[in-house]
Amino acid sequence: MSFEMDMFRLDGKVALVTGAVYGIGFEIAKSLAKAGATIVFNNLDQASVEQGLANYEKEGITAHGYVCDVTDEAAVKNMISKIKAEVGSIDILVNNAGIIKRIPMIEMEAKDFRQVIDVDLNAPFIMSKAVIPDMIKKGGGKIINICSMMSELGRETVSAYAAAKGGLKMLTKNIASEYGEFNIQCNGIGPGYIATPQTAPLRERQENGERHPFDQFIVGRTPAARWGTADDLAGPAVFLASNASDFVNGHILYVDGGILAYI
């Protein structure tokens, strides 16, 4: 296929972005919608889904929202069949829903460690497993796993998160190698430090008025000298969801202002 700007368009595609009520998932979903995709998202309860629908409506996007815990395989199967019947079968899956627990490892309860692994690693497995058979039937699909710089690094207090996101990087490569022959591309996006509600406490001013030490550390270590915004992820997400990336498989695209190149 020779190069055309149209190869970035997603018209007629159904994109499911998990947990996309606000934050990174919402921004990614907005960019996929601008490129022409029909947006489907899920969240844990009805109130969050209603909130999500209202957020999309404000942006002029008609999205479809479902209540579903991505760690619950039966609920996921049920949601995927409902989406197929009500919207259409899924062409693009973005495994975005995620949690982090910042606890020093020797103080962390095993149940907390397991919960992070469950949401950040087991759920992308459950979700991908649920959509791949229909992708094979329809001749292809795109899976984008939202990884992290912690797919590459360890740091104090994030042992479970780093273990999960490192595992997600390898799940990405495995899906790519196992299902690439069916024209399924599975890639990851590894956001750097992105200003979202999840990272808001790390940007709060101290009582003495100084910037949070972590805020200073991050800005000082990032060649771009700033936090990322969810908007920074839009172009990479559209690229990986579109035909423009049809020969890109099993990669993690770090969108981090250069921090991994510098550390």
Ligand code: NDP
């Ligand atoms: P948010 O917490 O803002 O959004 C995650 C969403 O996932 C929330 O709406 C949350 O619901 C939902 N969710 C959590 N667990 C489940 C579940 N079991 N089933 C369904 N939905 C669920 O996170 P961000 O936007 O900051 O992050 C999105 C992704 O990006 C995550 O995978 C995160 O690890 C990754 N990331 C974020 C970075 C950052 O700097 N923010 C950096 C690198 C990676 P609820 O609102 O109820 O909590």
